Amino acid sequence: MPEQHATTPSAPPAAAPSHAWGDTAAPLIEQTxxxxxxxxxxxxxxxxxxxxxxxxxxxxxxxxxxxxxxxxxxxxxxxxxxxxxxxxxxxxxxxxxxxxxxxxxxxxxxxxxxxxxxxxxxxxxxxxxxxxxxxxxxxxxxxxxxxxxxxxxxxxxxxxxxxxxxxxxxxxxxxxxxxxxxxxxxxxxxxxxxxxxxxxxxxxxxxxxxxxxxxxxxxxxxxxTSGTTGFPKGATLTHRNILNNGFFIGECMRLTPEDRLCIPVPLYHCFGMVLGNLACFTHGATIVYPNDGFDPLTVLQAVQEERCTGLHGVPTMFIAELDHPRFPEFDLSSLRTGIMAGSPCPIEVMKRVVQQMHLSEITIAYGMTETSPVSCQSSTDTPLAKRVSTVGTVQPHLEVKIIDPESGQIVPRGTSGELCTRGYSVMHGYWGDAEKTREAIDDDGFMHTGDLATMDEDGYVNIVGRIKDMVIRGGENLYPREIEEFLYRHPLVQDVQVVGVPDARLGEELCAWIIPKPGAAPTEDDIRAFCKGQIAHYKVPRYIRFVAEFPMTVTGKIQKFKIRDAMKDELGLHESKTA
Structure with a gap:
């Protein structure tokens, strides 16, 4: 028999760092x-x-x-x-x-x-x-x-x-x-x-x-920028910032001059003027405004009558279109692509958009005003499983990394940390506010987003929440996005937002605001029974409220701070003021 040698088990390979660069094959546009x-x-x-x-x-x-x-x-x-x-x-x-x-x-x-x-x-x-x-x-x-x-x-x-x-x-x-x-x-x-x-x-x-x-x-x-406290800051953007971002956004959608993009999102925000107008103009495509403000019926009418091939929206807009009582009347078969962005995309909503609105090539985009805005985006051929669970990969000519918010070190793939972006898209600065600009953009040129994210082995980025939205309950770090995704599966739930509210014993407790589906009347017991045995007990919201709508900006971004404030008022949790 051959001689046997004792071997020492090798350590598992270290996870790759959460650091990625976009493709540079297509040159940047250097025109105005x-x-x-x-x-x-x-x-x-x-x-x-x-x-x-x-x-x-x-x-x-x-x-x-x-x-x-x-x-x-x-x-x-x-x-x-x-x-x-x-x-x-x-x-x-x-x-x-x-x-x-x-x-x-x-x-x-x-x-x-x-x-x-x-x-x-x-x-x-x-x-x-x-x-x-x-x-x-x-x-x-x-x-x-x-x-x-x-x-x-x-x-x-x-x-x-x-x-x-x-x-x-x-x-x-x-x-x-x-x-x-x-x-x-x-x-x-x-x-x-x-x-x-x-x-x-x-x-x-x-x-x-x-x-x-x-x-x-x-x-x-x-x-x-839509601030949660005080007055907003004026993010200043250049021709190079927004023209290139519009171009590469359109590339992800595979726009051509034959495309007709329905834009119901506001123009005053990057979603309308960059992901919409400039994505079209850089590809010679046609812009279609269905109305001056969002109305689901006029969107459906515009798509059918103008034979639109693309449609933009935040999740709440797509939900309103899908749930409109006249939705079955409209022929949306011309649709192919578009972008869902502005707030986290519920997986169940994404599936309905693909199946019922013919948007088989819809993409997910992620970014912030200060990065012109898109840093990561899925493409039309991104597998559906990745499209419904991530915000895609880093955009061309950009660099993203995920860091430990405390140490600043890049975390291994699969580990949560703060997402940072560097490249042509990073804003010129906040108008008249050099100090806040330095706080946002570090000495290496990275824009610190304040968003918590993970990166998988293929470079796909998943946004798991905001640093300030993370709930710490009894020493456990809880991510509202994970709980929201679970609750979306309930057959009577149309939309849901989860926040943390102060708790003297555990630090924070979870609260879920739920918009029921039309005609549905779920109870708190229904929701808790749905959670039992399916998610960890500490992830089950203690407070459950049923509401008709969420506080939000005109771009469809949910203002979670207002939900938290409303719950603090209801529960008498605001700190008392003393003389």
């Missing part, structure tokens, strides 16, 4: 948005670029380019110069996208103002970045934008258009309101958008002269 769009319009002048259904407007690429140039000329004639900030306070319409293109052509910085803002918030936004001009809707549903502006600047009624001098808005000089081609009441001190357009000249030589001097690294857009 204006130059790039001009090239697309020249290549396919007659192809439909924009359909704004609620306005009954349609533009070919050549028409949209010419109108954007006319508007750029008109803005210059207001006395604006490259680098000046111009606000847009509006829901989705053709004027919004014209502002996006026109400002980029002449180096004006477009400032996105949330249509949900009220007096104090819009005052903060306009003064924080020093807007010299503002384009606004007159009103929308219960929002009276003109009325709020008059409250802020009563001097408007007394001044000539373009000559505003306001105590509370010291930099603002011009206010333009979006009218319907000459219809509606006059607004003293304000200029109609239709009149502004008439003042412009698409052949204005200054547009090209200014364009030659612009760089793609120039700031071109300011977006206010």
């Amino acid at each position: 948005i204006g130059d790039f769009f001009a090239g697309v319009a020249e290549c396919q002048p007659d192809r439909e670029a924009l359909v704004s259904r609620h306005q009954n407007l349609r533009y070919s690429y050549s028409e949209l380019h010419a109108q954007a140039r006319r508007l750029a000329s008109a803005l210059l004639r207001l006395g604006l110069a490259p680098g000046d900030r111009v606000g847009i306070w509006s829901h989705n319409n053709a004027e919004w996208v014209l502002m996006q293109l026109a400002t980029a052509q002449v180096g004006l910085i477009l400032v996105n103002i949330n249509p949900a803002y009220r007096v104090a918030e819009v005052e903060y936004a306009l003064t924080k970045v020093g807007c010299k001009a503002l384009v606004t809707m007159a009103r929308f549903k219960t929002s009276d934008y003109v009325g709020m502006l008059r409250e802020l600047a009563p001097e408007l009624a007394l001044c000539l258009p373009g000559r505003l001098a306001s105590r509370r808005l010291p930099e603002l000089r011009s206010v333009v309101w979006i009218d319907v081609a000459g219809e509606g009441d006059e607004q003293p001190g304000m200029l109609r958008f239709s009149e502004l357009m008439q003042r412009g000249d698409a052949q204005d030589a200054r547009i090209d002269t200014i364009g030659v001097g612009l760089r793609n690294t120039d700031p071109i857009n300011i977006q206010f």
